[in-house]
Amino acid sequence: MDLPEDNNSSQSLPEAQRNYITQPNKVSGWLIAFGVSLLLVAIIALVLGQRIGYHRGLSFAAEEAKKTAAGLEISAENIKSLKLKSDTLQSQLTTAQQERDISLANLSALRTDIQDLKVTNLQLEQGQQFLTTSLAKKGGMSLQVIGAKIAPLPENAYEYRFDVGMVDPSNQPKNLIPKLTLLDEVNMVEVPLQPNSYSIHGIARIRGRFLMPKNFVPKQVKLELTAGNQKTEQVYDWQLGQPIDNMPYTLEETPEADKRPVSSTDSTPVASTANTQKPAATTAAK
Incomplete structure (x- = not known):
């Protein structure tokens, strides 16, 4: 009879459908495994990068600290030298100002003396002119x-x-x-x-x-x-x-x-x- 065979045929169809349904699940597992691997690699790379960056940053910070310390030492020496030069220039300026004041005082006194001499010379010339005129009137x-x-x-x-x-x-x-x-x-x-x-x-x-x-x-x-x-x-x-x-x-x-x-x-x-x-x-x- 043909009916039993039809039953067997009808029973084989679901098996074919089950095989078709399970195939995508295997692909998803591979994708998940690949994603997990990528994530692990990224985490490892991140950790390694962080450690390498930390060490490099620490080395750079140490170098900068050394340079800063050297610069501070040089700056201290420069400040000491500049202060010494400033004190010397200030002393020279004070001396120059004192010499200027003395020179101005001497110049003022000299001008006064010159003016007094001019007045004295004018007085002497006037007296000489008076005497010579008087002598000339008396016969010379x-x-x-x-x-x-x-x-x-x-x-x-x-x-x-x-x-x-x-x-x-x-x-x-x-x-x-x-x-x-x-x-x-x-x-x-x-x-x-x-x-x-x-x-x-x-x-x-x-x-x-x-x-x-x-x-x-x-x-x-x-x-x-x-x-x-x-x-x-x-x-x-x-x-x-x-x-x-x-x-x-x-x-x-x-x-x-x-x-x-x-x-x-x-x-x-x-x-x-x-x-x-x-x-x-x-x-x-x-």
Whole structure:
């Protein structure tokens, strides 16, 4: 009979369906196992990465700490050096400020002194003008030598200083021409004077230097003066004077002639050799 066979056929269909249903379950198991493996690998990689990163970070932190410590040490040395420099500069600044204050005070005092000198000079000029005008009204003052001095210098040089006074009745300056001559027993040596003329209206100061001729020893000094229509002549004996203790060693130490007035104690010419230990020579007016 065919019916039993049909029953067997109908029973085989469910078995085919059961096999079809179980196949996807195996695939899902493999997927789950693969996912779990990936997760484990990721966890292991994460742990290893964390440990490696931690060690690297720790090493980097240690290096940075060393660098920071070295930098702090260098910075401390720099701060100490900068502080020392700052103290030095502050000391120099204080000294400079003190020197500036002293200089300003000296400058102020100097300006005051200069102003006082200007006032004094104006007063003296006014007094001199008054006296010369008064003398001129009274007939003037004749040409005369007020002071005379010849001083020895190094290198066989001599310095002459003559103070001459004159007031012309016209109350006008006159041209003064001096002439200086050295005399021995038989010879005369005229000393070249520079400048060779002066303007005189009151007092004229004749200053200059000359070299003594070699092997010439003067016995007398003659000074001749001419101003306007007046003439005068003075002759001085060349004599030994007092020793000179403060003689300069060279002419460079005294580059200019002494412009001070000849005092009453030095109113006779003085001359000598450059040796400071030898006595000076003086002259007496005749």
